[in-house]
Amino acid sequence: EAIGSLNVYHDRRHVWEADELEALTQLSIQASVAIRSARTYAQLATWAAQLQSIQQLGARLNRLSDVAAIGAAIAKELRELIDYHNVRVYRIYGDELLPVALLGQVGEYEDETMDQLRVKVGTGITGWVATHRVAEYLPDAAADPRADTIPGTSDDIDESMLLAPMVFDDAVLGVLVLSKLGLNQFSEDDLRLLVIYASFAAQAMAHADATQRLERQLQSRRDLLEVTETILSTLDTSAVLESVADRLGELVGSDNIWIELVDDDGGSLVPMIAKGVNAEEYLDPFLPGETGIATWVMDHNEPAFLPDQFDDERVFVGPSGRIHGGLICVPLRSRTGPIGVLSIERLGEGRSFSEEEFELVQLFAGQVSIAVQNSRAHGAITRQAETDDLTGLRNHRSFRRELAKAVAHGEPFSLLMVDLDRFKLVNDTFGHEAGNAFLEGIAAAILTASRDTDMAFRYGGDEFVVLLPRTDADHVGPVADRIRRAFSSVVGPTSETGSEGIHVDASAGVATYPTDGTTADEILLAADRACFMVKRNGGGRVARAEEGLALADVFTLQVPTPIDTGP
Structure with a gap:
């Protein structure tokens, strides 16, 4: 490629010899090399300066x-x-x-x-x-x-x-x-x-x-520690799950978060909490035989990370069909196996989670597992401490706590107190083992006659109490009568005691909050007085609190009695 020309002139006529032309040719070649070198050097100097500038700019970046x-x-x-x-x-x-x-x-x-x-x-x-x-x-x-x-x-x-x-x-x-x-x-x-x-x-x-990413990880660890302190400081399973769902939603960002726990009785997954755009749907109980990604996670006891759930055959397909979006399902583990599943979801094509977010969800799941196990263990100990060993009903201490809670809640409720009539004859005739079996039957009859919202307790000896939530004075009568009549299967003519001519019945008194009292002791005293009034007059029926007012000056709140010897 020509880069220029070398021109040599004589000021008079001259015939160029071959060796002169050769010398000029060599000179032009050398000049061309020199020029090219100079240009290259200049270009290199420019490039070096530019590269230095780029490096300086890069260093600042x-x-x-x-x-x-x-x-x-x-x-x-x-x-x-x-x-x-x-x-x-x-x-x-x-x-x-x-x-x-x-x-x-x-x-x-x-x-x-x-x-x-x-x-x-x-x-x-x-x-x-x-x-x-x-x-x-x-x-x-x-x-x-x-x-x-x-x-x-x-x-x-x-x-x-x-x-x-x-x-x-x-x-x-x-x-x-x-x-x-x-x-x-x-x-x-x-x-x-x-x-x-x-x-x-x-x-x-x-x-x-x-x-x-590092800052997010550090922040995530700090947040995880805060959540850990929170969830390990409470023994309330619902509070733990609520805290985790809220905090994880803030840290990761999602359209839905839900947690399912294994039912202790049937071993199936039960939705416990759901937050997000599909929360109501995700709280629906599992259909018989229903399977999905959650059941797969339970069966395999390993987490599942789905960048897009649309094509994953493990995902349960609802009425609206398959959907796009990222999905993470992580097992909640105990020493004996999975106890539940934590799931988090983003809806929409291309909306997945990162590996860091997957790791964070697993860390949260580990803390949730510990908290749930602690809560369940505490619950089991609490239930044992508040359960009457003989009848399986809740005991006197549990009753006093629930009564105080009902009063503090402020909504109307009623209290039914039941005291068996002539129960001592059962022990004297058939022995204490038979007497215990009799009390177990009475407890079962109370539970059968009670509504799902009612709470039954063994108050002590042959006395029982039933809390009737959201039941006012106008509606408590039929409920109380139904519970008292339920005893007939245990004490009626065809029962063992009836066939022996031993007539066991029950006296009952009922009081309503706030009509008959505004404190726990006032309500209990009103029901106890009414019950005592029935018992004093032969037993076998239900009395309202106002009937016991005749004893207001002479009757005080009684401690639970062992076994009554009266009627």
Whole structure:
């Protein structure tokens, strides 16, 4: 390739000899080498200066740890290398390229907004560069078929563009885009510089991502410790699950969170808590034979991470059909096996979870497992301590606590006190073992006649009490009579005691809050007085609190009696 010419003149006629021409040829060759060397040296010096500038810019970027701050620095400092009118810095998030910084220098670019510039990966020239990982120089951007006009802008602007992907560790993190009004406004050297700078920018972005991941992990650990302190400080299972669902939703972000625990009786999963857009649906009990990802997790005792649940055959398909979205299901484990499942879900195509979030959910599940086991163990001990060993009903201490709670709640309720008549004859005739069996039968009869909301207790000896929530004075009579009549299966003529001519019946008194008293002791005293009034007059019926008022001056609250010897 010719780079110039060497001209030698004589001021008079001269015939050039062959050796002279050869010497000139060699001289021109040497001159060409020298010129090329000088040009190369100058180019290298320019490149070295540019590379040094890029390195300095890259070093400044690496001192930043925030993606937005790096984007702003790129937009401001890239002008030191390349002259342009507009710069945009894109990051890839999911299937979208989102601008994290932009800077317009002239009117055509100054009014661009972030929302205008959002593009899908693979769409337009920016999306093409992100997909193919190839830098591009467009001398005439409007003429390139891959280019799309930004919504709200003119499509007939003469514009030149440079685009370079930010690639780090074989992954495209984003795209740098430079624009300038006019055609052929950039050079291949400009493109080369942008490619080099994009590699430094990618490194800075990766560093920022890693820093932010670390900060999130540290924050997650701190939050996990806070949640651990909270959930381990309470022995209420419902409170534990509520706390976990709230905190995990704040940390991870989801559309649905729900927790299912194994039913101690049947061994099946029972929804305990659900929060989110489908909370009501996810609280529905399992259908007979129903299977899904939760039952798979239980059967395999291992977590499941589904980036998109749409095509996973393990997922139960509801009436609306298959849905897109990320799903994490993690077992709650005990020493003997899984005791439940913690599930978290994001709805929509492309909305998955990260590996870090998967790890965090598993950490939470571990803490929930410990808390649930502690709560259940405490519950079992509490139930044992509050359960009457003989009848299986709740005991006197439990009754006093529930009565106090009912009064504190403030809603109307009634209290039925039952005292067996002539029970001592059963012990004297058949022995104490038979007497115990008789009391067990009475307790079973009370439970059978009571409503689901009622609470039955053994008050002491042959005395029983039943709390009747949301039952006022106008409605307590039929309920009390039904419970007293239920004794007939145990004490009637066809029973063992009846066949021996021993007539055992029950005296009962009923009081209603707040009509017959406004404190726990007042209500209990009113029911006890009414019961005593019945017993004193032969037994075998139910009396209301007002009937016992005749004894108000002489009757005080009695402690539970062992076994009555009277009627």
